[in-house]
Amino acid sequence: MLSESHLHFHGCVRPKDLLRRLAASDHALWDWYEAGMAAAYGAVPPTRQVVERYRRGDAGAAAEFEDLFLFHDADAGAFARFQAKANLLWVASAEGNPDAGPEEAAAEVAELAAGIRADQERQGLAYAELRISADMLPVLSGGSGTGVIERFAITLDRRDPWTGWERVRDLALGPHGAVLTGIDFSGMEEGRPPKDQAEFFAAVRDFNAAHPNRALAILYHVGESFTDKSLESTVRWVQEAAESGAHRLGHAIALGVDPGMYGAHTRTEPVAERRDQIAYDLRHADGLRAEGVRVDPPSLRDELSRLAALPDTATVTADYDAARLDDVRRRQDYAMGRVRASGAVIEVCPTSNRRIGGITDPACHPVHRFLAAGVPFVVSSDDPGIFGTTLAAELDWVCAHTGGGSALRRRLIRSGWENRSEALTGRAPTTGA
Ligand SMILES: [Zn+2]
Structure with missing residues (x-):
C-alpha cells in the first residue's frame, strides 16, 4: 500500500511528457x-x-x-x-497563452494528468494526494482510471487564504467534494508567520465540525526555508503551525535538522520576530528549562523594553557559536515534544530537502531526530517529475541512512496510509484499505 502524501501536480510531470507538450506548442x-x-x-x-x-x-x-x-x-x-x-x-501552458480559453486549460490539465497517472501506476502506488489549484478539481475529480486512489488538496495563498476559501468551501460541499480532502499552504514562507493563520485555521476547524463528511485537512509547508530569521524563531514557527491545528507539516526541516550543520554564523531577523520569540520563551520557560534551555526572564523583559522603542521592521542580529547551536538543539527537543502532542504529522521529502533545503549531509537530515523523538512522519517525494525520483527511492533513502532497514520501511508505508488527509480528519478509517 504505497501512499504519496505530498505531491504538487505539476511537479509530477515527467520530462518526456513535458517535452512532448513543448514540441507541440506554438506559443x-x-x-x-x-x-x-x-x-x-x-x-x-x-x-x-x-x-x-x-x-x-x-x-x-x-x-x-x-x-x-x-x-x-x-x-x-x-x-x-x-x-x-x-x-x-x-x-507552454494555456495560462500563458492569451488565445487559450478555459477549454484549452482543462484539456492541458487532463493531458498532464494522464501522464502522471500512468507514472503513478508504474510506480505501484495505491494512493496519491495531489496539491492543485481550485480550477483543476472539476477536471480531475472523475477518478484516476487506474488502480491508484486519488485525493486532492487545493493550494491557498498564504498572504490571504480567505479569498480562495469561499470557492474551496463550495467545491468541498459540491459534486467534486468527495475527492477533495485537504487544503495546502506552500510558496514563499518568509514574512508569513503561522500565527497569522490562527484565525483561518479556526474557521477551517469550524467548517470541519459542521461538515464531518467533507472535512479538510490543513497541509502546511513550514520550516523549509528560513533565511530571514533566527534558528530559534524558525523552530517556534513549526511548533506554532502544529499547535494552530495543521494536520500535516511540509518538511519542517527546522524542527530536526542538526544545528551544527550551519556552523558558527550570524543571522538577522525583524524586531517583530524577536519580540514574538521573547514572548514564546517567557510562555514556555518551564518546558524549555526542562530540556536544558537557558531562560532568564528578567533579562528577556529588559530586552523587550529596549525593543519597544524600535519599529517592527528594524532588525536584530543573532550570533551562533557552538553553545548557542547546542541550545537550539535542546529547543528542537522541546518543540518536537509539543508537535508530537499536537497530533501533527510531518512530511519528510529527502530529495527535495537535499536539493531545495540544502541538507546535503545525510547525517544532518531531520529524520534522525524525528525517529529518536517519536515524532510521527510520512515519506513523500514532493516533485518527483522535476527531481527524477520515485516514492520507493525516497523510502530507500530514509531506510538506508537511518539504518532502519525493511522493518522501518514497513512502518513508514503503514504511516503513509494511516496519515492520509481523509484519515486525519476522521472522514475515513485510519487502517484498512
Ligand atoms: Zn511541497
Missing part, C-alpha cells in the same frame, strides 16, 4: 524561461534548441532535454534555481 514563452535561467544560473541553457531538434526527429534530444529539465544535486543551494527550472512546466 512557448521561451524568452521568459531563458530570462529566469540567466538570472538564477548566469547562463541560458540550450533547452529551446534541444526541443527544436526533438521536433525534427533527433533521437538524442529527449535524453538531453531530461538532463536540462531535472533539478539535480549539483543544482542545489538556491530556491531561485529550482524556480527557474520549474518554469519550464509553464512555458
Whole structure:
C-alpha cells in the first residue's frame, strides 16, 4: 500500500511528457524561461534548441532535454534555481497563452494528468494526494482510471487564504467534494508567520465540525526555508503551525535538522520576530528549562523594553557559536515534544530537502531526530517529475541512512496510509484499505 502524501501536480510531470507538450506548442514563452535561467544560473541553457531538434526527429534530444529539465544535486543551494527550472512546466501552458480559453486549460490539465497517472501506476502506488489549484478539481475529480486512489488538496495563498476559501468551501460541499480532502499552504514562507493563520485555521476547524463528511485537512509547508530569521524563531514557527491545528507539516526541516550543520554564523531577523520569540520563551520557560534551555526572564523583559522603542521592521542580529547551536538543539527537543502532542504529522521529502533545503549531509537530515523523538512522519517525494525520483527511492533513502532497514520501511508505508488527509480528519478509517 504505497501512499504519496505530498505531491504538487505539476511537479509530477515527467520530462518526456513535458517535452512532448513543448514540441507541440506554438506559443512557448521561451524568452521568459531563458530570462529566469540567466538570472538564477548566469547562463541560458540550450533547452529551446534541444526541443527544436526533438521536433525534427533527433533521437538524442529527449535524453538531453531530461538532463536540462531535472533539478539535480549539483543544482542545489538556491530556491531561485529550482524556480527557474520549474518554469519550464509553464512555458507552454494555456495560462500563458492569451488565445487559450478555459477549454484549452482543462484539456492541458487532463493531458498532464494522464501522464502522471500512468507514472503513478508504474510506480505501484495505491494512493496519491495531489496539491492543485481550485480550477483543476472539476477536471480531475472523475477518478484516476487506474488502480491508484486519488485525493486532492487545493493550494491557498498564504498572504490571504480567505479569498480562495469561499470557492474551496463550495467545491468541498459540491459534486467534486468527495475527492477533495485537504487544503495546502506552500510558496514563499518568509514574512508569513503561522500565527497569522490562527484565525483561518479556526474557521477551517469550524467548517470541519459542521461538515464531518467533507472535512479538510490543513497541509502546511513550514520550516523549509528560513533565511530571514533566527534558528530559534524558525523552530517556534513549526511548533506554532502544529499547535494552530495543521494536520500535516511540509518538511519542517527546522524542527530536526542538526544545528551544527550551519556552523558558527550570524543571522538577522525583524524586531517583530524577536519580540514574538521573547514572548514564546517567557510562555514556555518551564518546558524549555526542562530540556536544558537557558531562560532568564528578567533579562528577556529588559530586552523587550529596549525593543519597544524600535519599529517592527528594524532588525536584530543573532550570533551562533557552538553553545548557542547546542541550545537550539535542546529547543528542537522541546518543540518536537509539543508537535508530537499536537497530533501533527510531518512530511519528510529527502530529495527535495537535499536539493531545495540544502541538507546535503545525510547525517544532518531531520529524520534522525524525528525517529529518536517519536515524532510521527510520512515519506513523500514532493516533485518527483522535476527531481527524477520515485516514492520507493525516497523510502530507500530514509531506510538506508537511518539504518532502519525493511522493518522501518514497513512502518513508514503503514504511516503513509494511516496519515492520509481523509484519515486525519476522521472522514475515513485510519487502517484498512
Ligand atoms: Zn511541497
